[in-house]
Amino acid sequence: MPSSSIPFRSMSRRRLLQAAGAAACGAVAAPVFAQTRAIAITLPWVVNGSNYWPMVGKELGYFKKRGIDLTVSRGNGSVAAAQAVANKQFDLGVVFFGGTLVNMARGLPLQALATVGYDALMGNLVLADSPIRAPKDFEGKRVGTVTTSAESPYWTAYAAKTGIDLSKVTRQQLDARLIERALMDKQVDAITAIGSSSIPVLDSLGVKTRFIPWATAGVQLYAAQVIARRETIEADPGLCQAMVDGILESVVYTLKKPEESLEMLYKAQPEIALAKGGKENARIAQGLAQATMVAPEAVEHGMGWSSIPTLASMISLAARAGALTADAKPLVPEDLATNRFVGRIKLSAAEWDQIRKNVAPYNKMLGLA
Structure with missing residues (x-):
């Protein structure tokens, strides 16, 4: 287990069942392993309102019911987090698209399994x-x-x-x-x-x-993605499916119940609640991140979907901006992300309308309203 792992306190069985029931419309059938498997995932940075949803899923039992004992660790930036996954320090990672792009251009064998945020802001x-x-x-x-x-x-x-x-x-x-x-x-x-x-x-x-x-x-990159090594994807697609389903189910819960989700964060990371302005920081970070999750890809195709043509335009943008070195490996959009494991969780029009209402104040903060 990584030394920087972040423990999450257990919930009561009653609260767990209530929470699971609330998210039932986002739940999907997923692989369940005969024996519990210990899996480690890294976040892109310190735990905050924009990235803690895998921990919410751990708390709610979304991974446990799939036979996964999940360890969530903080990262040190998306580039470093992607490198840590490539170097087998973690099984999977939550990394901003820019970090995956740079590392794949360096030849690291990574691929995004799902896109969670569609604008790096x-x-x-x-x-x-x-x-x-x-x-x-x-x-x-x-x-x-x-x-x-x-x-x-x-x-x-x-x-x-x-x-x-x-x-x-x-x-x-x-x-x-x-x-x-x-x-x-x-x-x-x-x-x-x-x-x-x-x-x-x-x-x-x-x-x-x-x-x-x-x-x-038109200067835009995808934000948070779930990434894994190519060898993991090829050798263990069941694990990839279970992890993607668990993570996206977690994301849906935070979208539908943002306040309840934040309370889980404060309980697990009390230093956030105790710091001056900590709760407000977490609330705004969550709202801004959730605003980027409302995108045609997710609405039309299901949670986690990546647009291959959009990825192609982002590769071109990165090259023109000088974000890729002159000796960068040529990148193929289809290699950057796969839609093999996504699209299983779909929200109704009414659910999206409520989420849009929830994130409207944050779109205003971003100058997008």
Whole structure:
């Protein structure tokens, strides 16, 4: 078991049955192993409102009923998490698409089994009263960025698509631990950011912001995906199916019962509830992440579906943005993700309508409403 594994406290049998019943419409028949199997999965980063749903499924027994004893561990960024899966430190991982893309271009034998979030929420963040309203308003301003952050390479792609003259923009390199503080203290006029990371940090501190999404200009990547090694997919498809079903069932529960899900998070990770602004941070992070889960792929084809043509356009975007090295291995969209294990869990139109209503305030935060 990885040393960074995160224990989840047990629920009462009564509460477990109630929770399972509430999610019954999202449940599917899945492989059940004759003997319990210990499986380890890594998250992309520390446990927060945007990524904890595998742990909710562990708590609710979604994996146990499939014969899986799941260990969930924190990650150290999507690139590192994907490498950890490739190096057999974990059986599977929850990784942002950008991390899978970079590692597959380096030749690592990985593939996405399911897509959970359909927008990585790359963009610029400004203070609510900022005069920056349109792309050309960035000219003459200071834009802070963390060069190693996932969105950083795509800032130039956004500028090219929207006509920003980057020779007129001062780009200020910042430490990842200080970038939100730099905006808050007005050391810079804007920052490049992943919305689900930076917006909750500042909002929980009482700082109101506006997000300028790059997706509106066509600069968009998929977000969270479930990945595995190709050898695991080929040798153990039953495990892959059981894990995908358990994870997507967990996602559906959090979409339908966001408040109850957060209470499970606070109980399991009490430091979140005790930290100043911790609960608000988790709530907003969850809402922003859930807003990216409402997409035509999931609505029309079922939870977890990946669009192969969309992946092709994302490969081209990454290449143009310089996110892939010159010696990168040629990437085939069909190799990046498979739809073999998804589409089994489908929500009704009424259920999607309720979820859209739930995430409407977060779409407004993202400048998408």
